Amino acid sequence: MKSLMKKGWRPVLVLLLLFFLWETASRIFEIPAWLLPAPSQIWKVGVAEWPSYQHHLFATIRLTLIGFSIGTLVGIVVASCLHLLPLVREACYPLIVLSQNIPIIVLAPLLVIWFGFGMLPKIIIITLVCFFPIVIAALDGFRQTDSDLMHYMKMAGASRAQLFKKLEWPHALPSVFSGLKISATYSVMGAVIAEWLGASEGIGVYMTLASSSFRTDRVFVAIFLIMILSLLFFACIHLLEKKVVKWKPEEN
Template sequence: MKRLRSIVEIVSITVLILFWQFVPVPTYLLPKPSQILFELLRNRDILLKHTIVTLYESLAGYSLAIVLGIVVASLMFLIRSVAKALLPIIVFTQTIPITVVAPIIVIWFGFGITTKIGIVAFLCFFPIVISTYEGFRTVDKEKLEFLKAHGAKWFQKLRYLYLPHTIPYTIAGMKIAVTYSLTAAVIAEWMGAQAGLGIYIIRALNSFRVDRVFTAVFIIIVFTLILFYTLHTLQRKLFPWAMRIEGGV
Protein backbone atom coordinates (compact mmCIF):
# COMPACT_ATOMS: atom_id res chain seq x y z
CA MET A 1 0.00 0.00 0.00
CA LYS A 2 2.81 2.40 0.92
CA ARG A 3 4.67 1.54 -2.30
CA LEU A 4 1.52 2.15 -4.35
CA ARG A 5 1.07 5.53 -2.70
CA SER A 6 4.67 6.46 -3.56
CA ILE A 7 4.14 5.46 -7.19
CA VAL A 8 0.96 7.54 -7.39
CA GLU A 9 2.77 10.56 -5.91
CA ILE A 10 5.68 10.25 -8.38
CA VAL A 11 3.33 9.86 -11.36
CA SER A 12 1.22 12.84 -10.23
CA ILE A 13 4.29 15.09 -9.87
CA THR A 14 5.63 13.95 -13.26
CA VAL A 15 2.32 14.67 -14.99
CA LEU A 16 2.15 18.11 -13.34
CA ILE A 17 5.70 19.00 -14.47
CA LEU A 18 5.02 17.81 -18.05
CA PHE A 19 1.78 19.79 -18.16
CA TRP A 20 3.62 22.85 -16.85
CA GLN A 21 6.39 22.38 -19.43
CA PHE A 22 4.09 22.19 -22.45
CA VAL A 23 1.16 24.42 -21.45
CA PRO A 24 1.00 27.39 -23.87
CA VAL A 25 1.60 30.22 -21.38
CA PRO A 26 4.08 33.07 -22.07
CA THR A 27 7.35 32.39 -20.28
CA TYR A 28 7.52 35.95 -18.96
CA LEU A 29 4.40 35.10 -16.93
CA LEU A 30 5.13 31.49 -16.03
CA PRO A 31 8.65 30.18 -16.78
CA LYS A 32 8.84 26.56 -17.83
CA PRO A 33 10.57 23.98 -15.59
CA SER A 34 13.38 23.61 -18.13
CA GLN A 35 13.97 27.38 -18.05
CA ILE A 36 14.07 27.36 -14.24
CA LEU A 37 16.55 24.47 -14.27
CA PHE A 38 18.73 26.29 -16.81
CA GLU A 39 18.82 29.43 -14.61
CA LEU A 40 19.61 27.29 -11.58
CA LEU A 41 22.60 25.72 -13.30
CA ARG A 42 23.82 28.91 -14.94
CA ASN A 43 23.74 30.98 -11.73
CA ARG A 44 24.59 28.17 -9.32
CA ASP A 45 27.59 29.98 -7.78
CA ILE A 46 25.63 33.16 -7.04
CA LEU A 47 22.62 31.19 -5.83
CA LEU A 48 24.81 29.07 -3.56
CA LYS A 49 26.19 32.20 -1.88
CA HIS A 50 22.73 33.64 -1.29
CA THR A 51 21.30 30.29 -0.19
CA ILE A 52 24.00 29.78 2.46
CA VAL A 53 23.19 33.18 4.00
CA THR A 54 19.44 32.49 4.09
CA LEU A 55 19.93 28.99 5.49
CA TYR A 56 22.16 30.31 8.26
CA GLU A 57 19.60 32.94 9.24
CA SER A 58 16.70 30.50 9.17
CA LEU A 59 18.46 27.70 11.09
CA ALA A 60 19.87 30.06 13.72
CA GLY A 61 16.48 31.73 14.23
CA TYR A 62 14.69 28.37 14.27
CA SER A 63 17.09 26.97 16.87
CA LEU A 64 16.60 30.06 19.03
CA ALA A 65 12.82 29.67 18.73
CA ILE A 66 13.04 26.04 19.89
CA VAL A 67 15.03 26.94 23.01
CA LEU A 68 12.86 29.94 23.90
CA GLY A 69 9.64 28.09 23.08
CA ILE A 70 10.39 25.12 25.34
CA VAL A 71 11.67 27.31 28.18
CA VAL A 72 8.68 29.69 28.07
CA ALA A 73 6.18 26.82 27.76
CA SER A 74 7.75 25.13 30.80
CA LEU A 75 7.53 28.33 32.84
CA MET A 76 3.91 28.83 31.77
CA PHE A 77 3.06 25.33 32.95
CA LEU A 78 4.97 25.52 36.22
CA ILE A 79 3.85 29.03 37.19
CA ARG A 80 0.17 29.71 36.51
CA SER A 81 0.56 33.49 36.82
CA VAL A 82 3.20 33.43 34.06
CA ALA A 83 0.75 31.63 31.77
CA LYS A 84 -2.01 34.14 32.51
CA ALA A 85 0.35 37.04 31.79
CA LEU A 86 2.15 35.69 28.72
CA LEU A 87 -0.47 33.70 26.82
CA PRO A 88 -2.57 36.72 25.73
CA ILE A 89 0.60 38.58 24.74
CA ILE A 90 1.91 35.62 22.71
CA VAL A 91 -1.42 35.26 20.92
CA PHE A 92 -1.62 39.02 20.32
CA THR A 93 1.81 39.08 18.63
CA GLN A 94 0.54 36.56 16.08
CA THR A 95 -2.27 38.87 14.98
CA ILE A 96 0.31 41.34 13.62
CA PRO A 97 1.45 40.49 10.06
CA ILE A 98 5.16 39.68 9.77
CA THR A 99 5.45 42.29 7.01
CA VAL A 100 4.54 44.89 9.64
CA VAL A 101 6.66 43.45 12.44
CA ALA A 102 9.81 43.02 10.34
CA PRO A 103 10.33 46.71 9.44
CA ILE A 104 9.79 47.73 13.08
CA ILE A 105 12.40 45.22 14.28
CA VAL A 106 14.81 46.49 11.62
CA ILE A 107 14.28 50.09 12.76
CA TRP A 108 14.92 49.08 16.37
CA PHE A 109 17.90 46.77 15.86
CA GLY A 110 19.40 47.70 12.49
CA PHE A 111 20.11 45.75 9.31
CA GLY A 112 22.57 43.20 10.71
CA ILE A 113 22.22 39.44 10.44
CA THR A 114 21.19 39.29 14.12
CA THR A 115 18.00 41.14 13.21
CA LYS A 116 17.19 38.56 10.53
CA ILE A 117 17.71 35.76 13.05
CA GLY A 118 15.42 37.55 15.50
CA ILE A 119 12.64 37.88 12.91
CA VAL A 120 12.86 34.16 12.10
CA ALA A 121 12.76 33.30 15.82
CA PHE A 122 9.74 35.59 16.27
CA LEU A 123 7.76 33.79 13.56
CA CYS A 124 8.81 30.25 14.58
CA PHE A 125 8.30 30.77 18.31
CA PHE A 126 4.50 30.63 18.44
CA PRO A 127 3.76 27.07 17.23
CA ILE A 128 6.55 25.63 19.39
CA VAL A 129 5.55 27.35 22.64
CA ILE A 130 1.83 26.73 22.20
CA SER A 131 2.26 23.07 21.22
CA THR A 132 4.65 22.38 24.09
CA TYR A 133 2.41 24.14 26.60
CA GLU A 134 -0.58 22.16 25.35
CA GLY A 135 1.42 18.96 25.78
CA PHE A 136 2.16 19.77 29.42
CA ARG A 137 -1.46 20.75 30.10
CA THR A 138 -3.03 17.59 28.64
CA VAL A 139 -1.06 15.06 30.67
CA ASP A 140 -3.30 12.22 31.84
CA LYS A 141 -4.45 13.13 35.37
CA GLU A 142 -5.06 9.49 36.32
CA LYS A 143 -1.51 8.53 35.43
CA LEU A 144 -0.23 11.51 37.41
CA GLU A 145 -2.24 10.46 40.45
CA PHE A 146 -0.94 6.91 40.06
CA LEU A 147 2.67 8.14 40.16
CA LYS A 148 1.94 10.36 43.16
CA ALA A 149 0.33 7.45 44.99
CA HIS A 150 3.51 5.42 44.52
CA GLY A 151 5.71 8.22 45.82
CA ALA A 152 7.29 9.18 42.49
CA LYS A 153 9.83 11.99 42.63
CA TRP A 154 9.56 15.05 40.36
CA PHE A 155 12.22 13.75 37.97
CA GLN A 156 10.43 10.41 37.74
CA LYS A 157 7.18 12.18 36.83
CA LEU A 158 9.12 14.16 34.25
CA ARG A 159 10.79 11.08 32.76
CA TYR A 160 7.86 8.66 32.75
CA LEU A 161 4.91 10.95 32.17
CA TYR A 162 5.53 14.56 31.19
CA LEU A 163 8.31 14.09 28.62
CA PRO A 164 6.80 11.06 26.81
CA HIS A 165 3.49 12.88 26.58
CA THR A 166 4.81 16.34 25.65
CA ILE A 167 7.56 15.48 23.14
CA PRO A 168 5.10 14.61 20.31
CA TYR A 169 3.38 17.97 20.84
CA THR A 170 6.70 19.82 20.77
CA ILE A 171 7.84 18.05 17.62
CA ALA A 172 4.51 18.81 15.94
CA GLY A 173 5.07 22.49 16.70
CA MET A 174 8.67 22.24 15.44
CA LYS A 175 7.43 20.74 12.17
CA ILE A 176 5.06 23.65 11.66
CA ALA A 177 7.73 26.19 12.61
CA VAL A 178 10.39 24.76 10.29
CA THR A 179 8.14 25.46 7.30
CA TYR A 180 8.09 29.14 8.35
CA SER A 181 11.83 29.54 8.91
CA LEU A 182 13.06 30.10 5.34
CA THR A 183 10.11 32.29 4.43
CA ALA A 184 10.71 34.45 7.50
CA ALA A 185 14.40 34.80 6.59
CA VAL A 186 13.49 35.89 3.05
CA ILE A 187 10.98 38.48 4.33
CA ALA A 188 13.59 39.77 6.77
CA GLU A 189 16.07 40.18 3.90
CA TRP A 190 13.54 42.24 1.97
CA MET A 191 13.80 44.85 4.71
CA GLY A 192 17.48 45.31 3.94
CA ALA A 193 20.43 42.97 3.49
CA GLN A 194 23.64 42.48 1.52
CA ALA A 195 23.03 38.86 0.57
CA GLY A 196 20.38 36.15 0.76
CA LEU A 197 17.61 34.71 -1.39
CA GLY A 198 15.36 37.62 -0.42
CA ILE A 199 17.82 40.07 -1.97
CA TYR A 200 18.19 37.81 -5.02
CA ILE A 201 14.40 37.84 -5.51
CA ILE A 202 14.20 41.64 -5.16
CA ARG A 203 16.95 42.12 -7.75
CA ALA A 204 15.27 39.63 -10.09
CA LEU A 205 11.94 41.45 -9.77
CA ASN A 206 13.60 44.81 -10.44
CA SER A 207 15.10 43.31 -13.60
CA PHE A 208 11.77 41.70 -14.61
CA ARG A 209 13.44 38.28 -14.51
CA VAL A 210 10.51 36.11 -13.45
CA ASP A 211 12.52 32.98 -14.25
CA ARG A 212 15.08 33.93 -11.58
CA VAL A 213 12.30 34.60 -9.07
CA PHE A 214 10.93 31.12 -9.69
CA THR A 215 14.43 29.69 -9.35
CA ALA A 216 14.80 31.23 -5.88
CA VAL A 217 11.31 30.05 -4.92
CA PHE A 218 12.22 26.54 -6.09
CA ILE A 219 15.29 26.57 -3.83
CA ILE A 220 13.19 27.74 -0.87
CA ILE A 221 10.68 24.92 -1.45
CA VAL A 222 13.39 22.27 -1.79
CA PHE A 223 15.23 23.27 1.38
CA THR A 224 11.98 23.62 3.32
CA LEU A 225 11.09 20.04 2.36
CA ILE A 226 14.61 18.88 3.26
CA LEU A 227 14.41 20.50 6.70
CA PHE A 228 10.92 19.13 7.34
CA TYR A 229 11.75 15.54 6.38
CA THR A 230 15.10 15.69 8.18
CA LEU A 231 13.18 16.57 11.34
CA HIS A 232 10.69 13.82 10.56
CA THR A 233 13.50 11.27 10.13
CA LEU A 234 15.18 12.33 13.38
CA GLN A 235 11.84 11.98 15.13
CA ARG A 236 11.42 8.45 13.77
CA LYS A 237 14.94 7.46 14.83
CA LEU A 238 15.07 9.14 18.25
CA PHE A 239 11.43 9.03 19.35
CA PRO A 240 9.70 6.13 17.54
CA TRP A 241 6.97 6.02 20.20
CA ALA A 242 6.16 9.66 19.38
CA MET A 243 5.56 8.64 15.76
CA ARG A 244 3.05 6.03 16.94
CA ILE A 245 1.25 8.61 19.06
CA GLU A 246 1.10 11.09 16.16
CA GLY A 247 0.02 8.38 13.75
CA GLY A 248 3.04 8.88 11.49
CA VAL A 249 3.38 10.84 8.26
Protein backbone atom coordinates (compact mmCIF):
# COMPACT_ATOMS: atom_id res chain seq x y z
CA MET A 1 0.00 0.00 0.00
CA LYS A 2 2.85 2.36 0.82
CA SER A 3 4.48 1.70 -2.53
CA LEU A 4 1.16 2.37 -4.22
CA MET A 5 0.86 5.72 -2.42
CA LYS A 6 4.43 6.63 -3.33
CA LYS A 7 3.76 5.95 -7.00
CA GLY A 8 0.35 7.62 -6.91
CA TRP A 9 1.78 11.03 -7.85
CA ARG A 10 2.80 9.77 -11.30
CA PRO A 11 -0.67 9.16 -12.75
CA VAL A 12 -1.88 12.34 -11.02
CA LEU A 13 0.90 14.29 -12.72
CA VAL A 14 0.02 12.80 -16.11
CA LEU A 15 -3.66 13.60 -15.53
CA LEU A 16 -2.88 17.20 -14.61
CA LEU A 17 -0.71 17.51 -17.71
CA LEU A 18 -3.55 16.23 -19.91
CA PHE A 19 -5.97 18.71 -18.34
CA PHE A 20 -3.46 21.53 -18.87
CA LEU A 21 -3.04 20.63 -22.55
CA TRP A 22 -6.81 20.32 -22.93
CA GLU A 23 -7.39 23.73 -21.33
CA THR A 24 -4.66 25.35 -23.39
CA ALA A 25 -5.90 23.88 -26.67
CA SER A 26 -9.47 24.99 -25.91
CA ARG A 27 -8.33 28.58 -25.39
CA ILE A 28 -5.83 28.79 -28.25
CA PHE A 29 -8.07 27.24 -30.89
CA GLU A 30 -11.24 28.81 -29.42
CA ILE A 31 -13.14 25.52 -29.51
CA PRO A 32 -16.88 26.11 -29.00
CA ALA A 33 -18.14 25.00 -25.60
CA TRP A 34 -20.93 22.95 -27.16
CA LEU A 35 -18.30 20.96 -29.08
CA LEU A 36 -15.59 20.49 -26.44
CA PRO A 37 -15.78 22.51 -23.21
CA ALA A 38 -12.59 23.34 -21.34
CA PRO A 39 -11.86 21.53 -18.06
CA SER A 40 -12.33 24.79 -16.15
CA GLN A 41 -15.82 25.19 -17.58
CA ILE A 42 -16.69 21.57 -16.75
CA TRP A 43 -15.50 22.15 -13.18
CA LYS A 44 -17.62 25.29 -12.82
CA VAL A 45 -20.72 23.50 -14.12
CA GLY A 46 -20.05 20.50 -11.87
CA VAL A 47 -19.79 22.69 -8.76
CA ALA A 48 -22.63 25.07 -9.63
CA GLU A 49 -25.14 22.37 -10.57
CA TRP A 50 -24.39 19.94 -7.75
CA PRO A 51 -27.88 20.33 -6.24
CA SER A 52 -29.47 19.40 -9.58
CA TYR A 53 -27.64 16.10 -10.04
CA GLN A 54 -26.73 14.89 -6.55
CA HIS A 55 -29.86 12.73 -6.35
CA HIS A 56 -28.89 11.18 -9.70
CA LEU A 57 -25.46 10.36 -8.28
CA PHE A 58 -26.85 8.75 -5.13
CA ALA A 59 -29.35 6.74 -7.20
CA THR A 60 -26.53 5.34 -9.34
CA ILE A 61 -24.45 4.50 -6.26
CA ARG A 62 -27.39 2.67 -4.69
CA LEU A 63 -28.13 0.71 -7.86
CA THR A 64 -24.43 -0.12 -8.32
CA LEU A 65 -24.02 -1.43 -4.78
CA ILE A 66 -27.12 -3.62 -5.00
CA GLY A 67 -26.20 -5.04 -8.40
CA PHE A 68 -22.55 -5.57 -7.46
CA SER A 69 -23.47 -7.34 -4.23
CA ILE A 70 -25.82 -9.73 -6.01
CA GLY A 71 -23.35 -10.24 -8.88
CA THR A 72 -20.58 -11.03 -6.40
CA LEU A 73 -22.73 -13.55 -4.54
CA VAL A 74 -23.87 -15.21 -7.77
CA GLY A 75 -20.30 -15.28 -9.14
CA ILE A 76 -18.80 -16.89 -6.04
CA VAL A 77 -21.60 -19.47 -5.76
CA VAL A 78 -21.36 -20.38 -9.46
CA ALA A 79 -17.56 -20.63 -9.33
CA SER A 80 -17.68 -22.85 -6.22
CA CYS A 81 -20.28 -25.14 -7.79
CA LEU A 82 -18.34 -25.43 -11.04
CA HIS A 83 -15.16 -26.21 -9.15
CA LEU A 84 -16.70 -28.81 -6.84
CA LEU A 85 -18.74 -30.45 -9.63
CA PRO A 86 -16.40 -31.15 -12.58
CA LEU A 87 -19.17 -32.61 -14.75
CA VAL A 88 -21.28 -29.49 -14.29
CA ARG A 89 -18.23 -27.35 -15.09
CA GLU A 90 -17.59 -29.19 -18.34
CA ALA A 91 -21.23 -28.79 -19.36
CA CYS A 92 -21.82 -25.19 -18.29
CA TYR A 93 -18.46 -23.42 -18.64
CA PRO A 94 -18.80 -22.88 -22.43
CA LEU A 95 -22.32 -21.53 -21.90
CA ILE A 96 -21.02 -19.01 -19.36
CA VAL A 97 -18.40 -17.84 -21.85
CA LEU A 98 -21.02 -17.60 -24.62
CA SER A 99 -23.27 -15.53 -22.36
CA GLN A 100 -20.66 -12.77 -22.40
CA ASN A 101 -20.79 -12.56 -26.20
CA ILE A 102 -24.32 -11.16 -26.07
CA PRO A 103 -24.10 -7.33 -26.11
CA ILE A 104 -25.70 -5.89 -22.98
CA ILE A 105 -27.08 -2.97 -24.98
CA VAL A 106 -29.02 -5.52 -27.07
CA LEU A 107 -30.10 -7.71 -24.16
CA ALA A 108 -31.23 -4.81 -22.00
CA PRO A 109 -34.39 -3.91 -24.00
CA LEU A 110 -35.48 -7.55 -23.83
CA LEU A 111 -35.13 -7.51 -20.05
CA VAL A 112 -37.28 -4.40 -19.93
CA ILE A 113 -39.94 -6.14 -22.05
CA TRP A 114 -39.86 -9.24 -19.84
CA PHE A 115 -39.58 -7.60 -16.41
CA GLY A 116 -40.83 -4.04 -16.91
CA PHE A 117 -39.19 -0.73 -16.00
CA GLY A 118 -38.63 -1.45 -12.33
CA MET A 119 -35.46 -2.27 -10.42
CA LEU A 120 -35.29 -5.96 -11.42
CA PRO A 121 -34.06 -5.63 -15.06
CA LYS A 122 -31.43 -3.10 -13.97
CA ILE A 123 -30.12 -5.42 -11.26
CA ILE A 124 -30.04 -8.30 -13.76
CA ILE A 125 -27.94 -6.20 -16.16
CA ILE A 126 -25.38 -5.31 -13.47
CA THR A 127 -25.31 -8.91 -12.25
CA LEU A 128 -24.59 -10.18 -15.76
CA VAL A 129 -21.78 -7.65 -16.11
CA CYS A 130 -20.23 -8.44 -12.72
CA PHE A 131 -20.44 -12.18 -12.20
CA PHE A 132 -18.33 -13.33 -15.18
CA PRO A 133 -14.96 -11.81 -14.09
CA ILE A 134 -15.52 -13.19 -10.59
CA VAL A 135 -16.32 -16.69 -11.86
CA ILE A 136 -13.28 -16.82 -14.15
CA ALA A 137 -10.90 -15.37 -11.55
CA ALA A 138 -12.16 -17.70 -8.79
CA LEU A 139 -11.87 -20.80 -10.99
CA ASP A 140 -8.31 -19.84 -11.90
CA GLY A 141 -7.53 -19.38 -8.21
CA PHE A 142 -8.95 -22.79 -7.35
CA ARG A 143 -6.91 -24.45 -10.11
CA GLN A 144 -3.68 -22.85 -8.90
CA THR A 145 -3.88 -24.39 -5.44
CA ASP A 146 -0.53 -25.79 -4.35
CA SER A 147 -0.48 -29.45 -5.35
CA ASP A 148 1.95 -30.41 -2.58
CA LEU A 149 -0.30 -28.94 0.09
CA MET A 150 -3.28 -30.65 -1.50
CA HIS A 151 -1.47 -34.01 -1.42
CA TYR A 152 -0.38 -33.46 2.19
CA MET A 153 -3.91 -32.68 3.38
CA LYS A 154 -5.30 -35.70 1.55
CA MET A 155 -2.67 -37.86 3.23
CA ALA A 156 -3.77 -36.35 6.57
CA GLY A 157 -7.32 -37.53 5.88
CA ALA A 158 -8.94 -34.18 5.02
CA SER A 159 -12.41 -34.42 3.50
CA ARG A 160 -13.44 -32.70 0.26
CA ALA A 161 -15.23 -29.99 2.24
CA GLN A 162 -12.16 -29.43 4.43
CA LEU A 163 -9.91 -29.19 1.38
CA PHE A 164 -12.15 -26.55 -0.12
CA LYS A 165 -12.63 -24.55 3.08
CA LYS A 166 -9.10 -24.76 4.52
CA LEU A 167 -6.95 -24.79 1.38
CA GLU A 168 -8.59 -24.06 -1.96
CA TRP A 169 -10.79 -21.14 -0.92
CA PRO A 170 -8.06 -19.22 0.99
CA HIS A 171 -5.64 -19.87 -1.86
CA ALA A 172 -8.15 -18.48 -4.38
CA LEU A 173 -8.86 -15.27 -2.43
CA PRO A 174 -6.25 -13.11 -4.25
CA SER A 175 -7.71 -14.19 -7.59
CA VAL A 176 -11.25 -13.58 -6.33
CA PHE A 177 -10.32 -10.03 -5.33
CA SER A 178 -8.80 -9.48 -8.77
CA GLY A 179 -12.16 -10.42 -10.25
CA LEU A 180 -13.94 -8.19 -7.73
CA LYS A 181 -11.84 -5.19 -8.74
CA ILE A 182 -12.67 -5.73 -12.40
CA SER A 183 -16.35 -6.19 -11.60
CA ALA A 184 -16.35 -3.07 -9.41
CA THR A 185 -15.49 -0.89 -12.39
CA TYR A 186 -17.85 -2.79 -14.69
CA SER A 187 -20.73 -2.43 -12.23
CA VAL A 188 -20.80 1.36 -12.56
CA MET A 189 -20.86 1.05 -16.34
CA GLY A 190 -23.63 -1.55 -16.10
CA ALA A 191 -25.67 0.73 -13.84
CA VAL A 192 -25.40 3.62 -16.30
CA ILE A 193 -26.41 1.37 -19.22
CA ALA A 194 -29.38 0.13 -17.19
CA GLU A 195 -30.43 3.70 -16.45
CA TRP A 196 -30.43 4.55 -20.15
CA LEU A 197 -33.30 2.16 -20.68
CA GLY A 198 -36.02 3.85 -18.72
CA ALA A 199 -34.99 4.94 -15.25
CA SER A 200 -36.36 8.08 -13.62
CA GLU A 201 -33.10 9.02 -11.92
CA GLY A 202 -29.39 8.22 -12.09
CA ILE A 203 -26.25 9.44 -13.83
CA GLY A 204 -27.38 7.66 -16.99
CA VAL A 205 -30.60 9.69 -16.97
CA TYR A 206 -28.68 12.90 -16.27
CA MET A 207 -26.33 12.16 -19.17
CA THR A 208 -29.21 11.41 -21.54
CA LEU A 209 -30.98 14.67 -20.66
CA ALA A 210 -27.76 16.64 -21.07
CA SER A 211 -27.01 15.06 -24.43
CA SER A 212 -30.52 15.67 -25.79
CA SER A 213 -30.27 19.35 -24.82
CA PHE A 214 -26.75 19.70 -26.33
CA ARG A 215 -25.23 20.52 -22.92
CA THR A 216 -21.83 18.98 -23.62
CA ASP A 217 -20.44 20.38 -20.38
CA ARG A 218 -23.02 18.41 -18.40
CA VAL A 219 -22.23 15.29 -20.40
CA PHE A 220 -18.58 15.62 -19.37
CA VAL A 221 -19.64 16.17 -15.76
CA ALA A 222 -21.49 12.85 -15.93
CA ILE A 223 -18.48 11.16 -17.55
CA PHE A 224 -16.15 12.38 -14.81
CA LEU A 225 -18.62 11.31 -12.12
CA ILE A 226 -18.68 7.80 -13.59
CA MET A 227 -14.88 7.70 -13.68
CA ILE A 228 -14.59 8.91 -10.08
CA LEU A 229 -17.16 6.38 -8.89
CA SER A 230 -15.30 3.57 -10.63
CA LEU A 231 -11.97 4.62 -9.11
CA LEU A 232 -13.43 4.95 -5.62
CA PHE A 233 -15.13 1.57 -5.90
CA PHE A 234 -11.88 -0.01 -7.12
CA ALA A 235 -9.97 1.62 -4.24
CA CYS A 236 -12.47 0.29 -1.68
CA ILE A 237 -12.07 -3.27 -2.99
CA HIS A 238 -8.28 -2.85 -2.96
CA LEU A 239 -8.31 -1.72 0.68
CA LEU A 240 -10.61 -4.59 1.62
CA GLU A 241 -8.21 -6.99 -0.08
CA LYS A 242 -5.35 -5.65 2.04
CA LYS A 243 -7.38 -6.30 5.18
CA VAL A 244 -8.51 -9.80 4.22
CA VAL A 245 -5.54 -11.21 2.25
CA LYS A 246 -2.83 -10.27 4.70
CA TRP A 247 -0.43 -12.98 3.56
CA LYS A 248 -0.22 -11.60 0.03
CA PRO A 249 3.19 -9.94 -0.56
CA GLU A 250 3.22 -6.16 -1.07
CA GLU A 251 3.58 -5.06 -4.69
CA ASN A 252 6.78 -3.27 -5.62
